[in-house]
Amino acid sequence: MSFEELWRDLQPVGRSASSGGYFRQPFGAAERECHAWFLEECARRDLPVSHDGNGNAVAWWEPDAAIVQNETHQYAAKGDVKRSGLSRGGVLTGSHLDSVLDGGAYDGPLGVASALAAIDVLRSRGFSPVRPIGIGVFVEEEGSRFGLACLGSRLAVGAITPGAAAGLRDRDGVPLLDAMAAAGLSPSLGRSPLLDRVGVFVELHVEQGRDLVDRDVAVGVASGIWPHGRYRFDFTGEANHAGSTRMEDRRDPMLTYAMTALAANKQARLASSRATFGRLEVAPNGTNAVPSRVTAWLDARASSELALAELVATIEKQGVERASRDRTSLEVAAESVSGPVAFDAALAARIATPHGWPIIPTQAGHDAGILSLAGIPTAMLFVRNPTGISHSPEEFAPMADCLAGVEALADTLALLAAA
Amino acid sequence: MSFEELWRDLQPVGRSASSGGYFRQPFGAAERECHAWFLEECARRDLPVSHDGNGNAVAWWEPDAAIVQNETHQYAAKGDVKRSGLSRGGVLTGSHLDSVLDGGAYDGPLGVASALAAIDVLRSRGFSPVRPIGIGVFVEEEGSRFGLACLGSRLAVGAITPGAAAGLRDRDGVPLLDAMAAAGLSPSLGRSPLLDRVGVFVELHVEQGRDLVDRDVAVGVASGIWPHGRYRFDFTGEANHAGSTRMEDRRDPMLTYAMTALAANKQARLASSRATFGRLEVAPNGTNAVPSRVTAWLDARASSELALAELVATIEKQGVERASRDRTSLEVAAESVSGPVAFDAALAARIATPHGWPIIPTQAGHDAGILSLAGIPTAMLFVRNPTGISHSPEEFAPMADCLAGVEALADTLALLAAA
Numbered sequence: 009m010s011f012e013e014l015w016r017d018l019q020p021v022g023r024s025a026s027s028g029g030y031f032r033q034p035f036g037a038a039e040r041e042c043h044a045w046f047l048e049e050c051a052r053r054d055l056p057v058s059h060d061g062n063g064n065a066v067a068w069w070e071p072d073a074a075i076v077q078n079e080t081h082q083y084a085a086k087g088d089v090k091r092s093g094l095s096r097g098g099v100l101t102g103s104h105l106d107s108v109l110d111g112g113a114y115d116g117p118l119g120v121a122s123a124l125a126a127i128d129v130l131r132s133r134g135f136s137p138v139r140p141i142g143i144g145v146f147v148e149e150e151g152s153r154f155g156l157a158c159l160g161s162r163l164a165v166g167a168i169t170p171g172a173a174a175g176l177r178d179r180d181g182v183p184l185l186d187a188m189a190a191a192g193l194s195p196s197l198g199r200s201p202l203l204d205r206v207g208v209f210v211e212l213h214v215e216q217g218r219d220l221v222d223r224d225v226a227v228g229v230a231s232g233i234w235p236h237g238r239y240r241f242d243f244t245g246e247a248n249h250a251g252s253t254r255m256e257d258r259r260d261p262m263l264t265y266a267m268t269a270l271a272a273n274k275q276a277r278l279a280s281s282r283a284t285f286g287r288l289e290v291a292p293n294g295t296n297a298v299p300s301r302v303t304a305w306l307d308a309r310a311s312s313e314l315a316l317a318e319l320v321a322t323i324e325k326q327g328v329e330r331a332s333r334d335r336t337s338l339e340v341a342a343e344s345v346s347g348p349v350a351f352d353a354a355l356a357a358r359i360a361t362p363h364g365w366p367i368i369p370t371q372a373g374h375d376a377g378i379l380s381l382a383g384i385p386t387a388m389l390f391v392r393n394p395t396g397i398s399h400s401p402e403e404f405a406p407m408a409d410c411l412a413g414v415e416a417l418a419d420t421l422a423l424l425a426a427a
Numbered sequence: 428m429s430f431e432e433l434w435r436d437l438q439p440v441g442r443s444a445s446s447g448g449y450f451r452q453p454f455g456a457a458e459r460e461c462h463a464w465f466l467e468e469c470a471r472r473d474l475p476v477s478h479d480g481n482g483n484a485v486a487w488w489e490p491d492a493a494i495v496q497n498e499t500h501q502y503a504a505k506g507d508v509k510r511s512g513l514s515r516g517g518v519l520t521g522s523h524l525d526s527v528l529d530g531g532a533y534d535g536p537l538g539v540a541s542a543l544a545a546i547d548v549l550r551s552r553g554f555s556p557v558r559p560i561g562i563g564v565f566v567e568e569e570g571s572r573f574g575l576a577c578l579g580s581r582l583a584v585g586a587i588t589p590g591a592a593a594g595l596r597d598r599d600g601v602p603l604l605d606a607m608a609a610a611g612l613s614p615s616l617g618r619s620p621l622l623d624r625v626g627v628f629v630e631l632h633v634e635q636g637r638d639l640v641d642r643d644v645a646v647g648v649a650s651g652i653w654p655h656g657r658y659r660f661d662f663t664g665e666a667n668h669a670g671s672t673r674m675e676d677r678r679d680p681m682l683t684y685a686m687t688a689l690a691a692n693k694q695a696r697l698a699s700s701r702a703t704f705g706r707l708e709v710a711p712n713g714t715n716a717v718p719s720r721v722t723a724w725l726d727a728r729a730s731s732e733l734a735l736a737e738l739v740a741t742i743e744k745q746g747v748e749r750a751s752r753d754r755t756s757l758e759v760a761a762e763s764v765s766g767p768v769a770f771d772a773a774l775a776a777r778i779a780t781p782h783g784w785p786i787i788p789t790q791a792g793h794d795a796g797i798l799s800l801a802g803i804p805t806a807m808l809f810v811r812n813p814t815g816i817s818h819s820p821e822e823f824a825p826m827a828d829c830l831a832g833v834e835a836l837a838d839t840l841a842l843l844a845a846a
Contacts, residue, residue: 027719029666029711110666110711110719152713216671236670238714247448247529247819250703250726251655251790252635255696257815262704263692266685273682277674284669285681287714288707292448292529294571295657295706295724297818300446300529305714307669371670396676399716400666 009052011125011414012407018045018117022107029110029401033178034148034159035063035191042105042117046145049124055143061196062163063147063188066100069127071137071425097207099137099424101126101417102144104160104375108152112403114214118391120145122212122414129418137425140205146375153178153187155238156344161375163197165382170197203384208355208424211376212389212417214405218396219368226412229360230351230388231367233377235316236282236309237345241268241327245336247292247300258298259335262290265302268327268338272306275326281310281319282371305343309371313347349377352385359387359420372398389416428471430544430833431826437464437536441526448529448820452597453482453567453578454610461524461536465564468543474562480615481582482566482607485519488546490556490844516626518556518843520545520836521563523579523794527571531822533633537810539564541631541833548837556844559624565794572597572606574657575763580794583619584801592616622803627774627843630795631808631836633824637815638787645831648779649770649807650786652796654735655701655728656764660687660746664755666711666719677717678754681709684721687746687757691725694745700729700738701790724762728790732766768796771804778806778839791817808835 022030022038032039046065050057055067103119123143130137147160154176162168174197176184188195220228243261269285276283287305306323310316324340331338356367368390380386391405391413405413441449441457451458465484469476474486522538542562549556566579573595581587593616595603607614639647662680688704695702706724725742729735743759750757775786787809799805810824810832824832 108711108716109713111713111716115668150713150715155714157715216668217673218676234670246816246821248815249534249635249791249817249819250705251653251701251728251792252817253701253815254636255692255701257637260692260703262688266688269681269685270689273674273679282670282672282674284679284715284717286669286709286716286718287712288709290705290707292527293706294528294530294569294818295574296569296576296703296726297527297530297705298703299705300819307715309670372668373670396667396672397665398668398671399713400668400719402665 009128011121011411014049014121014124018042018121019113021045024110027110027401030107030113031109032105032107033153034106035187039106040191043145046105046120050143053124053127058202060164060200060202061194061198062160062200063193064145064160064164064200064202066142066144066202068098069137069141071140075136075138098140098142098205099421100142100144100206100209101211101421102142103211103213104146104149106148106150106152108150108399110401111150111399112401114403114405115216115398116149118214118405118410118413119212122410122417125414126418126421129414130422135422138427139207139425141421141425142206144202149375154184157373158375158378161378164200164203165378166199167378167382173197206384209376209379209384209386210389210417210420210424211374212391212413213374214398214403215390215393216370216372216396216398218393220390220392221394221396223366225366226392226409227416228366228368228390229356230390231356231369232351233349233373234309234311234369234371235313235346235348236307236371236373237316237320238343239306239308239320240341240343241304241306242339243302243304243331243336245298245300245334248298250296250298253298260298261302261334261336262299264327264331264334264336264338265304267330268323269304271326272323275319275322279310279315279319281308281315283308283319283323346373346377347381349380351380351387355385355387359423363416363419389413389420428547430540430830433468433540433543437461437540438532440464443529446529446820449526449532450528451524451526452572453525454606458525459610462564465524465539469562472543472546477621479583479619479621480613480617481579481619482612483564483579483583483619483621485561485563485621487517488556488560490559494555494557517559517561517624518840519561519563519625519628520630520840521561522630522632523565523568525567525569525571527569527818529820530569530818531820533822533824534635534817535568537633537824537829537832538631541829541836544833545837545840548833549841554841557846558626558844560840560844561625568794573603576792577794577797580797582616583622584797585618586797586801589616625803628795628798628803628805629808629836629839629843630793631810631832632793633817633822634809634812635789635791635815635817637812639809639811640813640815642785644785645811645828646835647785647787647809648775649809650775650788651770652768652792653728653730653788653790654732654765654767655726655790655792656735656739657762658725658727658739659760659762660723660725661758662721662723662750662755664717664719664753667717669715669717672717679717680721680753680755681718683746683750683753683755683757684723686749687742688723690745691742694738694741698729698734698738700727700734702727702738702742765792765796766800768799770799770806774804774806778842782835782838808832808839
């Protein structure tokens, strides 16, 4: 089965007829259908799949026993236990299948479909891995349902406690464990045995920017991820009648929010950072009522932790100043903050150099960042995105570039699993 | 049964335990329970209730047949058919029982409970009406479910066609007729026979401002209602990744909205008018996505139609200017616009003068405005609101002022129904 066919099968799942975007929220019907597609494709390739209690899965392509024995024997004979095939651990690739609300087709699924296709390529080349090659699927990478990005990989490496994760609820108040149970899973949150045999992780992903377009190449390798965070801004005022309340008598939190949203944009421009208010809840959200409360979530990213902290502090300060003029109040709470990720530089060079692929930074969080911070040598491959648009129905990568990505991933897996 | 008891019975219905505010949306469980309370109180007073096919109801206190006959005979003998009791029509009072989302206890229900209590007062005084006295309950006065304020009274007077009303849907997409049927009603939209015998309408309402506080009186009479409208502002941009999209590459409609909300506030202040963005919908409303669309509803009010049109045009102009800078677009559609209402000046003077009640304007829309525009002589009584707060859980009127309102309404009904 070609990559084109693999990809075509997945396209209709969770797609909105009106926007053309995807709604593949974790443990919902569409995301579960994507997961079933993954299981089917693994079965078609005789790749046994293991699940952990967090909802993550890995399909393993095991080396022939004879090869492993030979390798192990060879190094063990030299007393080099660390370099024996099993102790060095497997080569994990893969990505995620969930999407943001009304998201694109590529962010996540491209890494999973490419991994399946890369194994087809390696087999057609007659390649026999010395190390096992795994295709991982991590749940809730986007945080679109439970508000915490990379939830599955965080749980898997122990970067969030099971208790803290169990306290997460979706927008309808459904707790994580209930959502998993409703999807037919038997949750058991915590560090994942699936990662025990992982020696290196390589995630292929559509680029979410135009760096590769500017460089005129189809494939690149990631250097690292900017630090970033999500911050909840609670603006509180006083509900009142929109008609009869004089403007000067109001305590309208919408005004405080509006000024803060403009300030966030301005500060991010000035600092060459990123600041976005993309999610909002208004209470009571009635046309003829001055709102009592506006809750807005700030997504902020910068090239260093210091720059990130300064950006958020400046936005908060300007919001608080406006709140005192509006006689409203503002409280800011960090919901999740991720430090910078520097991927394994030697690994990136080893992957990129033979092909001349550029090594570029990214501002987007990924499961690869979580695994890297947990001490697993990690690399990322990016596939060119002509518009740079992502998290949108317009997200796109040309088929030729996707196929270049599959070849690049196959080459990389071959390099890493060969010895 | 005292007014205090009547009022106490209604207090728990549809009240949010967390905010203390009310959620009595039309044809929902809480509003239907309020309606059942009304029917029970009418039955307790032997007031037969008639419904129309719009969901409106009127309970009539009929004059003794002997009185009517005598009156009719008296004037008919003089050839003055217009002044005969029946042809002059009944005296309607009442208000509505629905609330805005998370609204207060008084806006609407105070007028219905006061009407029931005023009939108790008149009966205890031994008063016998010459004209019938009706207590009306109009549905969806707030427009909190179907987006069009005074829906019940508009249908009743023919100010909206049955076809246009049937096209209305709530936020979940439920059509009006389905919502009515789900509440056990048999809808038949259109001009209401309930109003055929109405000669004059008097609505008692909590004040939604602080005019009576400033004047240090408990009761006032309305002079008229400012023109006002609801306008839908659609800001359209392009969804994108909140991390990896450079600020200068974005087409973020949230920024255009934010500037427009601040402009609306500023323009309303400058013009001594009112402009409020209290309701918002963001798509896709995800923390890590630049929004593709922000839809916001403007509630605008001014002392004249010209001032209102200028206010909305200026806000739209400033929004469109900002949209061109943000590379977004803005489209504005008027969802409902109500012209100014001048209540019957002679009627207001007749009611207010004997008591020295002040005659004051209001910026809030009411069913009284709809009936007045339809040619029914109409008046409103306001009860003092110490904070002026309305459409909020904090909406309040002291019991002493509510009781003063009941007495004032009883006096007014006695005046109008006596001959």
